[in-house]
Structure formats: structure tokens, C-alpha cells
Amino acid sequence: MxxxxxxxxxxxxxxxxxxxxxxxxxxxxxxxxESASFDDRGRIWITESIEYPRKSAGVGRDRVKVLEDTxxxxxxxxxxxxxxxxxxxxxxxxxxxxxWVLNAPDLLFLREKDGKEISREVVLTGFGRTDTHELPNSLxxxxxxxxxxxxxxxxxxxxxSNNGKEYKFNCALWRVHPRTxxxxxxxxxxxxxxxxxxxxxxxxxxxxxxxxxxxLFHFVETGHYQRQAGAFPSFTIPxxxxxxxxxxxxxxxxxxxxxxxxxxxxxxxxxVVGNIHGxxxxxxxxxxxxxxxxxKGEADLFTANDAWCMPVALKIGPDGCLYILDxxxxxHCSQDAARDPGGxxxxxxxxxxxxYKDTPRAPKIDLASESDDDLTARLASGNIYFRExxxxxxxxxxxxAAAPAASVGASPTEPGGRRRFGEGAEPGTRGxxxxxxxxxxxxxxxxxxxxxxxxxxxxxxxxxxxGRVRGLTLKxxxxxxxxxxxxxxxxxxxxxxxxxxxxxxxxxxxTFHLKVxxxxxxxxxxxxxxxxxxxxxxxxxxREKVAALAHDPSADVQLQVAxxxxxxxxxxxxxxxxxxxxxxxxxxxxPSIAWNNLHPLLETGSxxxxxxxxxxxxxxxxxxxxxxxxxxxxxxxRKPDAASVAALVKFVADRDGxxxxxxxxxxxxxxxxxxxxxxxxxxxxxxxVLQELLSRETxxxxxxxxxxxxARLGLAQVDPAAVRTRFTAADQPEAMRLQALDxxxxxxxxxxxxxxxxxxxxxxxxxxxxxxxALGRIEDPKLADVLLGEYAKLAPELKPLAIxxxxxxxxxxxxxxxxxxxxxxxxxxxxxxxLRKILESNDRDALWAVEKAFGRIREERNPEREKVVAEMxxxxxxxxxxxxxxxxxFRNLCAQCHTIYGEGGKVGPxxxxxxxxxxxxxxxxxxxxxxxxxxxYEVTTVVTKDGRN
Numbered sequence: 001m002x003x004x005x006x007x008x009x010x011x012x013x014x015x016x017x018x019x020x021x022x023x024x025x026x027x028x029x030x031x032x033x034e035s036a037s038f039d040d041r042g043r044i045w046i047t048e049s050i051e052y053p054r055k056s057a058g059v060g061r062d063r064v065k066v067l068e069d070t071x072x073x074x075x076x077x078x079x080x081x082x083x084x085x086x087x088x089x090x091x092x093x094x095x096x097x098x099x100w101v102l103n104a105p106d107l108l109f110l111r112e113k114d115g116k117e118i119s120r121e122v123v124l125t126g127f128g129r130t131d132t133h134e135l136p137n138s139l140x141x142x143x144x145x146x147x148x149x150x151x152x153x154x155x156x157x158x159x160x161s162n163n164g165k166e167y168k169f170n171c172a173l174w175r176v177h178p179r180t181x182x183x184x185x186x187x188x189x190x191x192x193x194x195x196x197x198x199x200x201x202x203x204x205x206x207x208x209x210x211x212x213x214x215x216l217f218h219f220v221e222t223g224h225y226q227r228q229a230g231a232f233p234s235f236t237i238p239x240x241x242x243x244x245x246x247x248x249x250x251x252x253x254x255x256x257x258x259x260x261x262x263x264x265x266x267x268x269x270x271x272v273v274g275n276i277h278g279x280x281x282x283x284x285x286x287x288x289x290x291x292x293x294x295x296k297g298e299a300d301l302f303t304a305n306d307a308w309c310m311p312v313a314l315k316i317g318p319d320g321c322l323y324i325l326d327x328x329x330x331x332h333c334s335q336d337a338a339r340d341p342g343g344x345x346x347x348x349x350x351x352x353x354x355x356y357k358d359t360p361r362a363p364k365i366d367l368a369s370e371s372d373d374d375l376t377a378r379l380a381s382g383n384i385y386f387r388e389x390x391x392x393x394x395x396x397x398x399x400x401a402a403a404p405a406a407s408v409g410a411s412p413t414e415p416g417g418r419r420r421f422g423e424g425a426e427p428g429t430r431g432x433x434x435x436x437x438x439x440x441x442x443x444x445x446x447x448x449x450x451x452x453x454x455x456x457x458x459x460x461x462x463x464x465x466x467g468r469v470r471g472l473t474l475k476x477x478x479x480x481x482x483x484x485x486x487x488x489x490x491x492x493x494x495x496x497x498x499x500x501x502x503x504x505x506x507x508x509x510x511t512f513h514l515k516v517x518x519x520x521x522x523x524x525x526x527x528x529x530x531x532x533x534x535x536x537x538x539x540x541x542x543r544e545k546v547a548a549l550a551h552d553p554s555a556d557v558q559l560q561v562a563x564x565x566x567x568x569x570x571x572x573x574x575x576x577x578x579x580x581x582x583x584x585x586x587x588x589x590x591p592s593i594a595w596n597n598l599h600p601l602l603e604t605g606s607x608x609x610x611x612x613x614x615x616x617x618x619x620x621x622x623x624x625x626x627x628x629x630x631x632x633x634x635x636x637x638r639k640p641d642a643a644s645v646a647a648l649v650k651f652v653a654d655r656d657g658x659x660x661x662x663x664x665x666x667x668x669x670x671x672x673x674x675x676x677x678x679x680x681x682x683x684x685x686x687x688x689v690l691q692e693l694l695s696r697e698t699x700x701x702x703x704x705x706x707x708x709x710x711a712r713l714g715l716a717q718v719d720p721a722a723v724r725t726r727f728t729a730a731d732q733p734e735a736m737r738l739q740a741l742d743x744x745x746x747x748x749x750x751x752x753x754x755x756x757x758x759x760x761x762x763x764x765x766x767x768x769x770x771x772x773x774a775l776g777r778i779e780d781p782k783l784a785d786v787l788l789g790e791y792a793k794l795a796p797e798l799k800p801l802a803i804x805x806x807x808x809x810x811x812x813x814x815x816x817x818x819x820x821x822x823x824x825x826x827x828x829x830x831x832x833x834x835l836r837k838i839l840e841s842n843d844r845d846a847l848w849a850v851e852k853a854f855g856r857i858r859e860e861r862n863p864e865r866e867k868v869v870a871e872m873x874x875x876x877x878x879x880x881x882x883x884x885x886x887x888x889x890f891r892n893l894c895a896q897c898h899t900i901y902g903e904g905g906k907v908g909p910x911x912x913x914x915x916x917x918x919x920x921x922x923x924x925x926x927x928x929x930x931x932x933x934x935x936x937y938e939v940t941t942v943v944t945k946d947g948r949n
Contacts, residue, residue, distance in 0.1 A: 032349035035102075035137065035313050036325045039094040040367040040389060042318040043068045044076070046325065047089035047101065050346045053132045053337040057105055060087030064101060066115070067351070074319075074353070074361050083110055083117040088132055091139030091149060095392050096178040100147060104128065104135045105157075107149075107176065123181055126159035127151065128170075133334030134192045136174075138255075141388065143202035143496075143527075144534060145395050145504020146175040150206065152192040153228045159183055171227060173206060173219050179506070189225025189238070190217055194312075195255025195273060199286060200493060201523050201556070202500065203293070207255040207273050214241035215252045215273060216284060216295045220589070221563045222596045235599045235633055237592040243284070245297040249277035251332060254313045254325070258283075258301075261382030262320025262359045272301055272322065274311030277332055279304040281311060281324070281354075291555035292589040302354060308345075317353070319362035320383045326350040335925075368393055372438045376445065379501075380494040391497045391504075397438060398505035439505075443512045445498040446524065492521065499524060503531040510539045517545045522554035529557060533564030543571050550579035558584050562594040566601075573597065574605050578612040581622040591622040599633045606634045606644040614647060619655040627652045628662040635670040640678050646685035653693060657702045664705040665739055668746070671712060683713045690715055701736055708743040720749045728755050734767050741774050752778075753786050760790045768798055772805050784812035788819055797891060803829050810841050817846055821853055830854075869927045876923070 033046040044067040051060040064083040067076040082099070091102035099110045100123075107124040110117045127136045134152020142148045151157055153171035160166045161183035167174075172188040173196070186204075195207030204219040210228060217225055217239075224236040232238055254274035258267055271284040281302035284295040302311075302324070310332060313325035328348045331337045337344050367375065367389055378390035499516065502508055508516070508531055516528035532538045532546050546568060550561045562580045565573035577598045584590040602609060609630075613623060627648065634645050645667065653660035667686070671679065686709070693706035694716065704726065710716035726732055726740035744752045760768060775783060787802050794802055806812045817838060819825045835854055838846050895904035 032327050032329060032344075032346050033313075033325055033351070034327070035089070035091045035139070036315050036323065036351065037092045037094055037139070038315060038317055038385060038389070039066075040365075040393065042362050042365050044315075044317075044323065044351065045082070045092050045094060045099065046351065047086070047092050048349075049088050049090075051088050052344065052346075053334055053341055054088065055129050055132055057129055058087060059085045062086040062089055062103075064089065064092060064099065064110075064117075069362075072361050072364070074355075076351075080115050082112065082115065083120075088135060090135045090137040093139040093141060093147060095141060095147075096396060100139055100178075102127070102136045102139055102149065104132075104155075107136070124159055124176060124183055126157055128155040128157040131155045131334065133337070134171075137194050138196040140196045140198075141392055142175060142204070143198055143391075143500040143503075144530070145392075145500070145506075146177055148173060148175045148186070148196060148204070150174075150193040150196055152194075153190070153230060154192075170230060173204065186221050187219045187223040187225065189223070189227050191228035193217075194253045195314075197255050197257040197271065199257055199271075200259065200269060200496070202496065202527060205255065205257070205271055205286070205293075207252050208241070209252050210250060211241070212246040212250045214243055215247070215250075215282075216241055216243045216271065218242050218292045218589070220559065220593060222593055224596060235595075235629065235636070237595055237629075239589065239592050242286075242289070242293045243295045243297075245295075247273075247275055247278065247282040247297065247300075248280065249275065251275070251277040252282075254311055256314040256316060256322065257384065258316070258322065259384040260316050260320040260322075263322075263356050267301070270298065271295065272314055274314060274324075276310040276312065276327070279307060279309035279311075281314070281322075290587040290589065291559040291584075292587075308348075316383065316385045317362060318365055318383070318385055319353075319355075319359060320385070321356070321359060322354045324352055324354060326352065372397065372435070372441070376438075376441060376498070379445070379497040380490050382490065387493060387497050391501045394438065394442070394498075394501040395504035397435060398442075398501065439502065439509070442498040442502050443509070446495050446502070447512075447515055447519070448495075492523075495521070496523060496527070499527055503527065503534070507535065510542060513538070513542055514545060517542065517549065522552075522556050525549065525552065525554065526556040526560045529560040529564050533560070533567035536567060537569050540570070543568060547571065547576050547579075550576050551583040555584065555587050555590060558587075559590050559593060562590060562597055566597050574601055574609045575612050577601075578609060578623075581626065582616055582620045584620075584622050586621045591626060594622070595626055595629065599629070602630065602633045603637045606630075606637070606641045610644040610648050610651075614651050619652060619659075624652065624656045624659045627656075627659050628666045631663045631666040632670060635667065635674065635682075640674065640682070642678065642682040642685040645682065646689050649686070650689045650692075653689070653702065657700060661702045661705040661739075664702070664709050665742075668705075668709050668712060668739075668742060671746075679713075683715065686713065687715055701733070704736065705739060708739065712743065712746050718743070718747075720744065720747060720751070723747075724749065724751065724755055728759060730762070734770070737767075738770055738774065741771065745774060745777050753780065753782055756786050757790055761793055765795050765798055768794075769801060772798075772801050776805060776808050779809075781811045781815075784809075784815040787812075788815065788825075791825065797895065799829070803834065807834055807837060810843060813838060813841070814843060814846055817849060821849055827854070869923050872927050873923050 032049050032052070034049045034052075036044055036046045038044055046065050046067065048062045048065065051062050054060065062084075063081050063086060066080040066082050068078040068080070069076055070078050083101070086101070086103045089101050089103045091100075093100040097111065099112065099117075101108045101110060104127040105125050106122045106127070109121040109123050111119040111121075128151075129135065131152060131154035134155040136149050136151045136155070136157070138148075138150045140148050151170060151172050151174065156168075156170055158166065158168050162180070163182050163184070167183065167185050169185055169188060171190050171193060173186040173193070174184065175186055176183045190206065190208035191211060192209040193206050194209055197205050199205060206217045206219045208215055208217060214226070219225070223239050224232055225239045226241070227238070252273050253276050256272050258270045258272050260268065267283075269286075271286060273282045273284065275282050280300050283298040283301050285298055286293045286295055288294075301322075308328050308330055310327040310329065311324050312327045315323045315325075317323050326349065328350050329345045331340070331344055367378070367386075370378075370393075372394070375390040375394050378386045379394075381387050381390075502512075508528075513528060513531070516524050516531075519525050519528065529546050529549060532542055538546075546561060546564060549557050552558055552561070558580050562577060565571060565576040565580075577594050580594050581591065581598075584594070598609070616623075619627075630648060631645055634641055634648075649660065649663045649667070652663055667682070674682065690706050690710045690713075693702060694710060696703060707716060707718050708723070711718035723740050723743050727737050727744060729737070741752075759771065763771070784806050787806055791799060791802055803816065806816045813834075816825070817830075820827055820830060835850055838850050841847075890900065890904075894900075898904050
């Protein structure tokens with residue numbers, strides 16, 4: 001039975017909305033649902049999550065249901081249970097003859113007959129269940145025909161693909177091919193990504209939960225993005241978000257690209273994100289920023305005055321309206337659900353529609369039974385639902401080189417006819433698998449651009465565009481510049497969807513592919529490159545064209561060339577990546593992606609790459625920025641190429657003194673890790689370069705760097721007193737002072753400890769932090785005496801860092817323990833992790849002293865904590881706290897590890913959105929903080945060969 005949702009308010013300035021609300025039919029009792037998808041007939045498929053937050057795998061009580069409006073009144077009056085026995089299904093997608101369901105640890109493919117499941121295939125297995133609010137999610141068809149999904153940072157997964165690779169991952173964007181079943185990781189990073197959509201260019205926009213000002217990311221293949229927890233792969237460059245703002249609170253879930261003609265123009269082509277803590281739908285406008293985007297915040301589309309409202313999935317329907325799946329529960333965070341699973345309300349999940357004015361109801365449709373021409377015309381629809389669904393069906397009809405024709409054709413008993421949904425590989429193929437006629441029509445659509453009258457209204461433009469797409473003839477060859485009218489914009493979308501349908505089929509005809517790579521629209525050229533990378537095997541002419549596009553004027557094209565360079569068989573990636581970095585200017589994204597694809601090749605190909613770089617007259621901004629990383633990567637190879645390092649340093653030094661100084665610092669930092677033969681070879685290769693730099697009379701930063709490196713290599717003499725002067729001079733740049741400190745540590749300067757107290761007393765905290773990092777390389781036992789002597793004078797936020805530094809070596813730690821036992825320092829300076837580290841050492845006297853002074857250190861949960869949490873709950877309900885003093889406490893203590901609203905450290909989780917959703921949760925996390933520790937934050941002790949702990 002449907003009813004209207006009380007308390008829903010339309011966003012400011014968006015016009016008059018009507019909220020037609022859908023609830024579960026009474027036979028389904030309205031359980032909470034987590035994902036939704038529209039099928040070819042406009043029916044809504046949803047997945048229930050009654051089992052949440054259960055961690056164990058196995059048969060459960062959850063189901064997949066189909067909601068249908070049989071009388072066209074805008075309300076679901078028919079509910080069918082399609083599949084049951086599931087356990088927190090978190091994604092559903094329709095296509096290729098069945099239903100795809102994420103049911104961790106599996107991705108399932110379910111076939112249907114007469115509205116019921118008749119078979120179940122495990123397509124993939126290995127998704128984790130270590131954190132059931134970060135399960136794999138957001139099943140979404142990509143423009144390229146692959147099925148994409150996301151996974152959270154604390155959900156450890158391990159999947160073996162049929163391509164022979166095994167993928168171990170957590171937070172990531174992944175994909176699976178619907179025909180070949182191949183699994184791939186596309187990119188990695190963020191926190192708990194739980195929303196994925198594709199914009200008009202076919203770019204992946206991903207929503208990430210838990211971050212105040214970093215809720216949207218532009219994901220591209222091979223990218224590594226900032227992480228809530230866990231380590232980055234070696235040498236990668238983390239990529240940040242595309243947002244410069246935040247919305248109310250910080251927990252986001254569900255995302256859609258609002259490309260629909262049912263809404264006014266000021267709302268179209270906006271990113272809409274579900275805000276589960278704010279009970280709202282936030283809106284962001286994407287604007288191009290080179291090869292990536294910048295998202296600008298706009299007025300909320302929807303806000304609710306009901307705290308239980310939690311939008312978790314957003315979909316555009318056949319009527320063009322936005323459909324909102326509402327989890328609707330008292331608990332917004334998994335911690336609360338895990339603490340009190342019985343308190344989770346599982347029976348009030350809701351699905352409702354946001355309707356603008358008198359938007360017509362959706363007509364009866366069955367897209368799978370429509371003709372090729374009808375579906376091609378729908379590629380020009382103003383409603384993204386029709387464009388994307390028509391594209392998928394056309395891709396199914398085109399077939400794939402990876403699938404035999406017989407497996408996807410018409411039923412033998414129905415020649416040329418339509419299969420029933422689920423009874424074949426794909427519905428609606430009608431015998432047209434790899435149809436030459438359909439392929440030719442779509443190719444002509446991609447290559448045509450008939451100009452339209454720019455004065456047409458959006459709705460008129462859509463009708464004209466659809467008509468012209470229908471009427472394309474095989475004679476339309478010329479592509480013309482796009483003009484900014486509604487109709488031409490829609491035609492451009494139709495061309496891209498037609499191209500995507502062809503790409504999704506698994507192959508492009510070579511002559512057509514070359515024309516796409518020469519298309520006047522940069523988006524088509526970029527997708528032509530991307531298709532070549534997906535295919536892997538292409539003709540030599542296409543390989544040559546892709547290589548030539550490394551200097552395409554479009555940043556989008558350059559980005560895709562960088563990604564495809566290592567994926568296309570027979571393509572030499574090194575010179576291509578060099579060309580991309582030469583021509584990408586100061587783009588924010590391309591250098592990071594190019595580097596992620598380049599650095600593995602430097603393991604054995606450094607000489608080739610450096611030769612390519614040196615063949616250029618100038619040092620481009622991107623190559624200059626990456627040059628210190630190149631030096632570090634080459635020296636980190638199993639067989640470091642000293643000659644390439646010297647040649648690169650010389651090339652950079654002649655063109656950019658600042659970057660050359662950074663290159664020399666990179667060499668200096670790697671010296672201790674190099675073998676003696678490699679060091680001697682490096683010394684010989686760098687000798688003429690350093691001598692030339694030292695011959696320059698000007699006292700510049702690069703001259704100092706050259707002197708210090710030459711001294712470390714035994715090629716020059718340096719006065720330690722002069723270096724100490726550089727280190728202690730407050731008027732010198734911090735980078736230069738730190739470089740001098742590195743040299744003094746490397747020289748084992750005996751007088752360094754004498755100048756440290758002055759620096760620790762006068763330096764700014766951020767500078768002292770960096771000094772502490774460097775001091776860990778000192779082996780002198782007297783350093784602990786200096787730090788303990790200065791401890792009382794340190795800024796409050798530096799004291800925990802000083803203790804951590806002292807704890808790095810057993811001899812230092814023993815002096816710290818002695819100071820505590822002698823009451824020179826309070827016991828509170830040693831936390832449980834410090835004490836456990838001492839207990840793991842070989843110092844028996846220290847072990848006895850710790851047990852005598854501190855008692856037994858618990859490894860399990862302290863039962864007294866529950867009592868403390870309860871007592872403090874009573875106390876704070878009767879006493880009002882002081883937020884200003886609380887902020888001081890946070891900065892002095894909590895900020896050593898945690899970040900809130902962008903301020904603090906990154907050792908522990910960002911607590912802007914974590915652990916503060918309710919008063920009870922806040923109490924538990926403050927007074928029993930170790931109750932739940934995510935896998936990415938568990939303490940690991942590493943003992944180095946030089947005695948650091």
C-alpha cells in the first residue's frame with residue numbers, strides 16, 4: 001500500500017515538486033533495501049537486506065524483488081519475489097539474459113522464467129565480508145559494456161580472474177565482462193565508495209563516504225586515489241578528490257547523474273548524492289578542469305525533517321523522475337548496528353519518486369522487443385534511462401567476437417524471434433547478432449553531425465534530434481563542429497552512445513576505428529583510444545594512430561593514450577608516455593596517471609626512457625615535476641642504472657635548478673640502500689656532473705645539494721660547521737635546512753646533538769615534525785638524552801611524537817622507561833602500544849619494571865570500559881561540556897593520529913564522519929577507543945637491520 005512521505009522538502013530554487021511515494025506492497029512487509037535497478041520494461045528490481053549487519057556468509061533471508069506498476073497510476077501495485085536465500089545482496093543489474101546480483105562473497109548471474117529464478121551461476125567469488133557496511137556495491141553498466149562495481153576500504157577481497165591474475169584489494173573500482181566473465185581492477189582508493197555514475201563524456205564519477213570535503217572522485221583506469229586506510233603501492237602518486245567544498249555532515253551513499261528532460265534545465269546534468277547523515281540529496285555541478293573535473297556545490301535537491309531518512313540508492317526511471325531508495329533506520333553507522341543488531345529496524349525501507357510538477361507517468365514499454373531503428377532513435381532521448389538501456393540492448397544484439405554467434409542468437413524454435421527474458425544469453429536479439437546493417441547504421445551515426453537550428457527549445461530539439469537519428473542515411477560522411485544548441489547536444493550524446501554500443505560489442509571495424517581516432521569530437525577520439533586499449537589486439541595502423549595521439553591537443557585524448565600505452569599489443573609504451581608528459585602541460589591528472597603507467601617500465605627500461613627525454617630540447621612541466629621520482633625509481637630497481645641517473649640529473653640541472661636539487665636529494669636518500677658496487681658505479685657516473693655543478697660560483701640551493709652529495713660520495717670535502725650553520729639558520733628555506741640535517745646525519749657529525757636543543761626550542765611545530773622523522777636514522781644513544789631533556793619545553797602536539805621517536809630504538813626506550821619510573825615523566829606518556837613494544841623486547845629488566853609499575857597489559861577488551869562508558873554517559877547528560885576546551889584537547893592529543901574537518905594526522909581513521917553519529921557512539925569511541933579497530937589501523941611493529949623498532 002502506497003502512501004505519501006511526510007516531511008519531504010524540495011531543495012531551494014528548484015521549482016514545485018510532487019513527491020509520489022512508493023512503499024513495499026503489504027505482502028513484502030517493507031523490509032530495508034539497499035540497491036535498485038530498472039529493467040527493459042520499466043520495472044524496478046530491488047535487493048533486501050534483512051540480514052544486515054551479519055558477517056558470516058551462507059544462505060540468508062534476503063531476497064530480490066520486482067516492483068511493477070500495472071495500472072499506470074505511478075504506484076507499485078504488483079510485487080514479485082524473484083530470488084531468495086540471499087545474504088545482504090548489495091547490487092543488482094539487468095542485462096545479457098539475466099539478473100546480476102552482488103551477494104558477497106559472490107557475484108551471481110540469475111536466469112529467469114515466468115518471473116522466477118531458474119538457475120544461479122557464481123560468476124566471481126572472493127569478495128570479503130570483513131565489514132558488511134563496505135561490501136561490494138553499485139553494480140552499474142559502463143559505457144564500454146563492462147559491468148562495474150565498488151568495494152570498501154575495510155572489506156578485504158581476493159578474486160582470481162580467468163585472465164590468470166589474482167587480485168587482492170579493498171577500496172577499488174572493479175569490472176567484469178558480461179560475456180567472457182573476465183574480472184579486472186580499474187583503479188583503487190578512497191574510503192567506502194558507495195555510488196557510481198557516468199557523465200556525458202563517459203567519465204566515472206565515484207562517491208566516497210566519510211570525508212567532509214572529499215566526497216566526489218573522478219576515477220580513471222590505473223589511478224590510485226587517496227585512501228582512508230592502508231598503504232599505497234610503491235612509487236604511485238595518490239590522486240585527490242574533485243571537490244572543493246562539503247555538504248551537511250559527511251556520510252554519503254548513492255549517486256546518479258541527473259540527465260533527464262523531466263526536470264528543469266538548471267537541474268540537468270548534475271551529480272546527485274545521497275547524504276545519509278543529513279537526510280538529504282546533495283547536488284554538485286561538474287566543470288571541466290583539464291583532463292579531470294572540479295565539482296561545485298549547489299542547492300540541495302531534497303531534504304527531510306525525519307532523522308531516520310537515509311537515501312542509499314538513486315535511479316532515473318522511464319518517466320524521467322528520480323527514484324530514491326531509503327534505508328530508513330535509527331542507526332546511520334555500522335558501529336551502532338554491530339553493537340545492537342537487534343535494534344536495527346528492518347521493516348520500514350521505502351522507495352519513492354521525486355516528480356517535477358505534472359510530469360507524465362511512464363508509458364508501457366518493452367525495449368527488448370523494439371526494432372533496431374527504434375532503439376537507435378532512443379539514443380537521442382532526453383532521458384538517460386532510455387539512452388543507456390537502448391545502448392545496452394544494441395550492444396547485446398551486436399554480439400561479441402568473444403562469444404560464438406550461436407550462443408547469443410535467436411532461439412532455434414523461434415527463428416528471428418524474441419527470446420523470453422532469461423531463456424537465452426540476451427533478450428531481444430531477434431537473430432541480429434553482429435548484424436552488418438545495425439553496425440553500419442551505428443557507425444554512420446557516430447561519424448555524422450547534421451547541423452540543427454540553434455533556436456529550438458530543448459524539447460523540440462530532442463524531437464528533431466530523435467527524428468534525424470532515425471533518418472540517417474549511409475551517405476552522411478562529414479562530421480562538423482558542434483554548436484551549443486539543445487538539439488546538437490542531444491545528437492552528440494546519441495553519437496557517443498552509438499560509439500559505446502559498438503565498443504561494447506568487442507570489436508570495431510578497422511577502417512571505422514581509424515575514422516573514430518580522427519574524429520572532430522575529442523570525446524570520440526579519446527574513446528577510440530580507450531577501445532584500442534580494451535581490445536588489446538589492433539592493426540598496425542591503429543597502433544600508429546594511437547601513438548601519434550600522444551600529442552593530441554585534447555587532455556582527454558592524452559589521458560587515454562597514457563592508459564592504453566601498456567595495454568595495446570605491440571605498442572612501445574616508453575616513448576609514448578614520454579610524449580604525453582612532454583605535451584600535457586600542467587594538467588592536474590595526466591602526470592599522475594602517466595607516472596603510474598611509467599614507473600614499472602623503469603625497472604628495466606630506464607636507459608630507453610631517459611634517452612627519449614634527453615632527445616627533447618626543453619624540460620616540460622610534467623617531466624620536471626616527475627624527475628626526482630624517476631631518479632628514485634631507477635635507483636630502486638633490482639639493477640640500478642647509474643648512467644641513466646647521471647644523464648637525467650645533468651639534463652634537469654641544465655634546465656631547472658630547483659628540480660635538479662630535488663633529484664640530487666633523491667640520490668642522497670637512496671645511498672644507504674645501495675650495494676657497494678652500485679654506489680661505486682654511481683660515484684663514477686655522477687663525478688663529472690657534480691664537478692660541473694661545483695664549478696659554478698653562484699651560491700644556489702643546487703650548489704649546496706651538489707656539495708653535500710659530493711661529500712657523501714667522497715668526491716669533495718665539506719666543512720661540517722658550515723653545514724650546521726645552514727641547518728640552524730632560521731632565515732634559510734626549510735627544505736634546505738632539512739637537506740643539511742640529512743647530510744649531518746649521514747656524516748655522523750658529533751656536534752649535531754649540541755645544536756638540536758636550540759632548534760627544538762625555536763622551530764615551528766611542522767618543521768620539528770619533519771626533523772623528528774629524520775632523527776630516527778641517528779644511532780647515537782645520546783639522542784634520547786637530548787629529547788628527554790627538551791621534552792617539557794616542546795609544544796603539546798609534539799610531545800607524543802617525541803615519545804614515538806624515542807621508542808624506535810631499545811636503548812632509547814629504556815632511558816624513557818627509566819625516566820618514567822623515576823617520576824621525571826608522568827606514566828601517561830607511555831600508552832598501551834608503547835608498553836606492548838617494551839614487553840616484546842629482549843630486555844628482561846625492562847619487562848619486570850613495566851609489570852611492576854603498570855601491571856599486566858591486557859590484550860583483550862577491558863570489561864571495565866563498559867562501566868566507564870555508562871558512567872560518563874550519565875555524567876555528560878547532566879553536565880554541559882566546553883567545545884573550546886574540547887578543541888584544545890583534540891589538537892593536543894587526538895590530532896596526533898586523527899583528522900576532523902581536514903585538521904589533524906592520518907595515522908588513525910578520519911573521525912569527521914566516523915564514530916560520531918550518535919551520543920552513544922561518541923561515548924564508546926572516546927572512552928573505549930580500541931573496541932573496534934579496522935584492519936587498516938592495526939598496530940604493526942617493524943624491526944630494521946640498524947636496530948630501529
